[in-house]
Amino acid sequence: MLENLNEIEKTALEALASVQNESDLESWRVTHLGRNSSLMQVFSGLGGLSKEERPVVGQAANRVKVALEATLADKTESLKRSTLERSLSEEKLDVTLPGRTIHQGRLHPSTQQLRRVLAILAEMGFQVYTSREVETDQMNFQLLNFALHHPAREMQDSFYVDARERGDNPILLRTHSSPGQIRSMQEFSAKDPKNPPPIRIAMPGMCFRYEQITARSEIQFNQVEGLAVGEGITFADLKGMLTNFARRMFGVQARVRFRASYFPFTAPSAEVDVECFVCGGKGCQVCKGSGWLEILGCGMVHPVVLQNGGYDPKRYSGFAFGMGPERQLMLRYRINDIRYFWGNDVRFLEQF
């Protein structure tokens, strides 16, 4: 029996010496120390031995078991170490390789242009006033002097949010930034109704129209509205301010012209053109041969609108203007399709 034990130990140790990896090590453990191993069978056979044999064989079997377990622990440790050393030497990190560049985001071109416009207006004393994008018909049209069935509404097809049971005052997405004129005037005049404070604000934001989406028209676009209200404001102030704006935006040599126009909420009204910066006024494809590019609409605030905002038109006057940052960008960079702006095509966006 003792010789048998020596044989078991010798065989196990020889087998262990040739083990090269952790899975072989595990199967070695099952074979030589597991429940069905020859060594464990010696233990379970102890009961059948004589009183004299039992402690001797038991002791010897224990010694073999302890010896095998200790060798197994050593082998486990050395296998781990060699695995680590191999991975360190084979998977070396090459610190001289160039790093992976991180793709950096940037502001949307519309936002960039919006900020350019607002920065220029801020230098002229216009503070930003934000107004809501969901409006009532009253704010979007009626108080701006668009009568209920006025044909001027035709130019601003609307997205109605809730038209049922609201009669003549349905809720809609604002079609222009001008309802901000009424909201701001009402807010400021409410502070001191007898003596409302002067106003000089810029109102940026998204507007929505129920249009067919084509290269020239979109259902959403940004506008920047400007409003100045005070005592003694004249059309000369409007011309001076907008001429100055055009020079700051398009360069000191930029020439502008004012063309008579019509908006229900301003009188007199005008559209402002800047001399074509592509051809210098000679006439080209961009300006369609005219030499001029339309950049904004403007006018003196209509007395009815001042009244609706809580400003007495006998005492106060003011001017307003509205412009589109996307349109300015299209002129500036000769972008021929307005759908690029909300198409989310990175090939377009990363050029700005």
Ligand SMILES: [Zn+2]
């Ligand atoms: Zn031109």
